[in-house]
Amino acid sequence: AIGGSASRAENLACSAVGERSCPHPLTDVEANQVLGEHERMVRARFAAIVPVLQRIAREQRAEGFVEAARRIAQAELGIEPPTELLERAWLGGLDMRALYGQVVLKTVTQLANEIHQVQAAGSGATEPEATSFLLDCGYHAVDISPCSDGRLKGLVRYVLRLPEAAIRWRRAYAGALFDVEASVQRWMEAELQRYREHHPVPPDAGTRFLKIAVYHWSSSDPAHQGCAAHGSNQRRAAAAALDRLRELRQAVENRFCCGASVDLLLIGVDTDTDAIKVHVPDGRGELSLHRAIDNLELYRQTLDVDADEARMAVYRAIEESCSRQGWGAAEGPPHDGMRRLVATLLINNLSQIEYVCRTWGGRYPDIGHDERFISVGDGFEEFQLRNLAYFAHLQTLEEGADDMDVGIRIFEKLHASEGRPIVVAVHFRYDSRVPGSRERTILRCKRVRSAIRSRYAHLEQRGLLVCGMTVQDTKERSPIEAVEPTDFPVLGQDGDVR
């Protein structure tokens, strides 16, 4: 699942314009360094798992094995290994598949809690700061739905460089085909808060609700490494996401009176370079597949100018996109706030293009799928990193089966075919202010896990599916709590009514 080494030689972003132009004048060098350290740290933790387990496996016949294995796992992986599995090794040999799965799941939990500590120690915009940037752009709430694809997992933190607290909802669906009804619910929630609590601003402040959909493609291998949910067809992926956005707007406008509406934004990501394409709304808020700014092009055009001129070029590109004629012609430019938002996204993304340029020579070595686990449910806010996890947002497998199937297909090729189990982390958040919410959320975990094990029984039976469960309070930086599985089947396979 790694891009060919031949294509790696050519730097997609800046090789064409000569020697000295890199780094780009608008690069946030400090942020790139912090993000780079974070990425290296997390990747190293996951990369260590297989070699360490191989070492443990070699020692399973030795005396004092359990203690030795624990020491190794603690020292090398920073986790407490599942002792029961180790203790059972003398009987039928060490169950490496189960051990691998448990260790991946424990690494996820452990890392998330470490990330909380880093966050608590400072850095990162606070919620009021983050909210005020978006309020400046005229938005009181932002709901973003990327594709479930793991290569978009770093979207908010890396690709768009938005303060994480600013995005109120992040819900991934295969092919970015988000649930319209669920988005309407979130719109209602945000509206109600404006009216009842005047939070973040009262309803007469003239702010809007913004829904962003994010599709993706692969510039180096467009026919194979694009969006699996749309047969790697970039145009189809973009068109489907745009249709969904329009449906949402129609739904809100038709169901609610008094001028209810939402602002829409469509963004594409080239998962080889992390360069974005922004479909700029026109004066009426309308989008077009034909009216978009290609940020890789903008990057190349502005490599040799100074920072001020580069910034001007970004604004000029926005103006220009709205004065083109023919296909994708706009009815006037977008409102000021949207223009500011689009400019910020483009400028932020220039730093990310530079990041990929510096770290990977302009193109990721893993242009294809290389996710470590499937994240199911509410997803971990803690992991905003490319190709780390495939994320299927769902409340029930019954409704989310399509999204999950796409993920399982990817992981069958990536892991199961190599004998590694597919690791699924079922994670839901509860609201500790609501009585019974934690218990009901734990039940939901068990229900979804049971449905997954039953739907993918062909993997489960061969030990190729390891499914863990965790819950977490909705309060920011709450600890992740493991849920112990009670292995009763919930969805009947044998036809019994339970």
Added chain:
Amino acid sequence: AIGGSASRAENLACSAVGERSCPHPLTDVEANQVLGEHERMVRARFAAIVPVLQRIAREQRAEGFVEAARRIAQAELGIEPPTELLERAWLGGLDMRALYGQVVLKTVTQLANEIHQVQAAGSGATEPEATSFLLDCGYHAVDISPCSDGRLKGLVRYVLRLPEAAIRWRRAYAGALFDVEASVQRWMEAELQRYREHHPVPPDAGTRFLKIAVYHWSSSDPAHQGCAAHGSNQRRAAAAALDRLRELRQAVENRFCCGASVDLLLIGVDTDTDAIKVHVPDGRGELSLHRAIDNLELYRQTLDVDADEARMAVYRAIEESCSRQGWGAAEGPPHDGMRRLVATLLINNLSQIEYVCRTWGGRYPDIGHDERFISVGDGFEEFQLRNLAYFAHLQTLEEGADDMDVGIRIFEKLHASEGRPIVVAVHFRYDSRVPGSRERTILRCKRVRSAIRSRYAHLEQRGLLVCGMTVQDTKERSPIEAVEPTDFPVLGQDGDVR
């Protein structure tokens, strides 16, 4: 499933007080007549199905069978029979189970559309009228959750005699164990409408949101014919419903600020007599299992007085219930609106007690389960009739499996054990104002149907499960549209990923 004939001799409601006292002075004689005609009509339509199908079965070898069968079905049942089934009869014989299932489903659809016509022709309170009664009581929205039990299916129209348009949400769950999170969503929807649209009244009107839970028991056979979800234990059923109500109030109060809350009401129904027990809230809105008014007692006590005095007695009972000491002692009487609502419910229910008294000698002959079909999903507003359908409100079988299991267990005893298939009518409503809503709702129908066929495969395989699908626009009196099944399995039984 019919009560013993010995017990039928004694009239529970009024036999004790002598000869002349019946009818009760507060009886709405005209309403009882209209309701009686409606009940007889609907029951007759379902009762005709088996004899007519037996007649058709006898003719299946005769020449011109298909035409003859169609004529009989049209004349006797008022429906167009499924012709394909009839035409296949010459081959392997008539598939009576499938035919029975299809005919029950067609009767449901046909009757619902006939009921629309009657409604359109007049009678029944309009929505503004209905809303204004509740607004007079201080409520801008009412959400009622009875048990799924079919014997409560006539709750709103017969037992409580509330204008149907007044109840904004009717969602049945096994054991009245309603979904707290879904109720919070509905509370939010009602709030938002008050704020944005000032409908039905603006937020400063001082009105409230009312959640009613309804449990039940059987006075003649309390240990067997009570609530199946609570092992026929009346106290447990009441306590569980009360816990859920309190959880909902806590959820709203803790999740939302600015004094957000809901009013609660707990009602019990004796499914043998339709007499209710109302748990009267006190001055703080608190409920108690020990503080309730038994309306059957009130009926007996007021049989011999005049209408004014009977009405006074109802109000006195409410006062009294709130001035008792010891267990269930109240902190003052409920607010005026709640008092008016409780009085109205008690008075309305006196007519229903009288109705059962007149029609059935004070106790239904079918004190046990005698439902004709299982209604799954959003339920049919059209059928508000006791023991007609078991109603499981659900969005996915994954979440609603417990409610469905209770229903299937009841129907296995009632129908499958007699060789009759269990008829399941999957019904969801869509919003034609929302683009794609109809298509997504049809998909939901198919998803739920597929999950049901897979969970109850032991019945399906023996032809003992017939599952139809219909959708309907949310607009009042919209026609019911049949959805043709595409028989692909959705939940994998064979482990294939689709």
